[in-house]
Amino acid sequence: xxxxxxxxxxxxxxGQTLNDFLLASHEADGSLRSQALRAAGTEFLTNKGNANGxxxxxxxxxxxVAYMGSGTASAVxxxxxxxxxxxxxxxxxxxxxxxxxxxxxxxxxxxxxxAVRTLTGASVRVASAPLxxxxxxxxxxxxGGAYWSTAGAITVNEGSIAEASMVMSVQQAVGDLVRLxxxxxxxxxxxxxxxxxxxxx
Numbered sequence: 593x594x595x596x597x598x599x600x601x602x603x604x605x606x607g608q609t610l611n612d613f614l615l616a617s618h619e620a621d622g623s624l625r626s627q628a629l630r631a632a633g634t635e636f637l638t639n640k641g642n643a644n645g646x647x648x649x650x651x652x653x654x655x656x657v658a659y660m661g662s663g664t665a666s667a668v669x670x671x672x673x674x675x676x677x678x679x680x681x682x683x684x685x686x687x688x689x690x691x692x693x694x695x696x697x698x699x700x701x702x703x704x705x706x707a708v709r710t711l712t713g714a715s716v717r718v719a720s721a722p723l724x725x726x727x728x729x730x731x732x733x734x735x736g737g738a739y740w741s742t743a744g745a746i747t748v749n750e751g752s753i754a755e756a757s758m759v760m761s762v763q764q765a766v767g768d769l770v771r772l773x774x775x776x777x778x779x780x781x782x783x784x785x786x787x788x789x790x791x792x793x
Contacts, residue, residue: 719785722778
């Protein structure tokens with residue numbers, strides 16, 4: 593292993609010892625070796641703005657919009673959790689909130705419509721990932737009878753805690769119902785801290 597010369601202990605070899613030490617991080621021309629810079633955690637300009645590298649900052653020390661997500665940013669759009677720009681929802685958007693500490697296969701309680709509404713989307717977040725299989729939640733609606741129809745499904749992949757979402761357009765009259773039906777919670781370990789938001793206008 594390279595080391596610095598020891599005064600009084602490297603007579604006749606101190607020059608070679610010093611060269612070995614310097615060559616651990618320097619080229620023969622005196623420039624720094626790239627592997628030494630990487631070992632020190634230095635970022636390279638070639639990584640700037642590239643995948644698995646680092647994003648550049650603009651003159652105001654802010655991240656340029658081009659590096660924030662896909663789609664088009666504007667005064668009437670927002671950056672979603674999946675990294676895409678989306679149009680702002682209507683001002684009168686409302687949210688139904690379902691929550692459970694541990695997901696269990698089966699249907700939840702329901703929310704009744706007390707005014708005409710349109711279900712427009714849903715999202716799910718988990719505190720811990722499902723293991724063995726995905727967490728699959730059906731969004732179901734009913735006109736008040738025994739029959740429930742599935743408007744769509746949200747899936748959190750096995751081993752993932754990434755937020756999942758879906759869009760839909762389901763019109764409901766007064767008295768219509770909406771509920772969740774969990775068809776898979778994770779075959780070996782169920783997802784925990786499950787929160788589902790159903791958006792309607």
